[in-house]
Amino acid sequence: MKLTDLNRDGGIGANSLFIQLGELNLLIDCGLHPKKVGRAATPDLRALRGVTLDLIIITHCHLDHIGSLPVVMREHPNTPVLMSSSSRLLLERMLHNSANVMMRQREAENIPDYPLFTHEEIDRCAKRFTPLPFGQAKHFRGAKDEIEIIFHGAGHVAGAVGVELRHKRRAIFFTGDVLFENQRTIPAAKFPAGHFDTLVMETTRGTTERPLGKERVHEVARLVASINDTIQRGGSFLMPVFALGRMQEIMSILHDARKFGRLVDCPIYASGLGVDLSDYFDDIAKKTKHVIFNRNMMKDLRVKPLPRKLNAGEDPKQNAVYVVSSGMMVANTPSYTLASGLVGHARNTVGFVGYCDPDTPGGELLASKPGDDFLFEAAHVKAKVKARVDRFELSGHADREELLEFAVQTKARSIVLTHGDPPARAWFAEQLAQQATGSKVLDPVPLQTYQV
Structure with missing residues (x-):
């Protein structure tokens, strides 16, 4: 060969x-x-x-x-x-x-x-x-x-x-x-x-290397706990996600957590291709039986579309969960624009739930330290990192x-x-x-x- x-x-x-x-x-x-x-x-x-x-x-x-x-x-x-x-x-x-x-x-x-x-x-x-x-x-x-x-x-x-x-x-x-x-x-x-x-x-x-205690089941529980803590502190929780696979996985996690009373009541926003693909996942689940997903999960969670107008550098102050692309927070995507307004406030959290290339804005934000100045170059915004930035091992x-x-x-x-x-x-x-x-x-x- x-x-x-x-x-x-x-x-x-x-x-x-x-x-x-x-x-x-x-x-x-x-x-x-x-x-x-x-x-x-x-x-x-x-x-x-x-x-x-x-x-x-x-x-x-x-x-x-x-x-x-x-x-x-x-x-x-x-x-x-x-x-x-x-x-x-x-x-x-x-x-x-x-x-x-x-x-x-x-x-x-x-x-x-x-x-x-x-x-x-x-x-x-x-x-x-x-x-x-x-x-x-x-x-x-x-x-x-x-x-x-x-x-x-x-x-x-x-x-x-x-x-x-x-x-x-x-x-x-x-x-x-x-x-x-x-x-x-x-x-x-x-x-x-x-x-x-x-x-x-x-x-x-x-x-x-996955440290002891970072097994997937524990990371799911830690993610839900972090969302609850952020919302109860009056902040918003941003999850940059890949449209195919990661958004549907996160929606399933949130659905189960809310179903069993483990997730606080708060608005959930999603946007773009990932929302559309959730309907495709529903079709795949019915036709191939190799996927477990139901489009009604999104309805049960009362998922709202992201506002059309997002202002770079501005915190929407919705006390909400945002599940939006791109997963690596690439410039000029909803996750990038939202992050430019959220990271400057200690009440908020940015939680990464998938692979993030070190050279992308997402990878660079993960490598930053509290108090660092972070430049959102494409948005012409510089913010001091005050929000909690975390990685959850859900790759x-x-x-x-x-x-x-x-x-x-x-x-x-x-x-x-x-x-x-x-x-x-x-x-x-x-x-x-x-x-x-x-x-x-x-x-x-x-x-x-x-x-x-």
């Missing part, structure tokens, strides 16, 4: 792997880098020029895995795209939203490359989207070769899969983004135990120890490290060198082809 990481910068971003297996050419994901714009945000697709691309496989519908999909489909107009049944229900909505965002960015930030694709193009692409249920083997035949494909539920987010490929007598496994714990909305990953010849694994949380990615245990038990001849910052990959490389002595560990340099 030959493997090329098409993510220009490595790390976590425009995730895309070019796999050459026998006579077959496969692409695993084709994402968009959340911190870059224009063509620089896409994978480097030059390695695919002149190549007959036989199949594109999508692991899940976060934009860092699907955001450039119409671009590569345009360049390879006959290539089918395979994904889980749940992802098939989500994919078009995610891409249409991305096209809308790019149109707004083109006008506001003068980005001539945008949009990278149009709504009409998404509609044309959708005819090539093929769903595959979890656990069902699919034989795919190219011009001269054949593979067997099996999707395994990966937790993480609705529709996420680990991908098992079998070529002749060789078994290869791609974890995709994975979580081995149950969430309120989706069950834990169900990966096959035992031997694989090659394992390609994510490494997102390689630098994050959609597996703890590093669990992922390491899975990797070791595969007894893979080769283990490829992906989807992680350099320190995270370094931790896995060191641990695997000690615990998987029979495995060759590869941390691929972007755009370099490896024989695995």
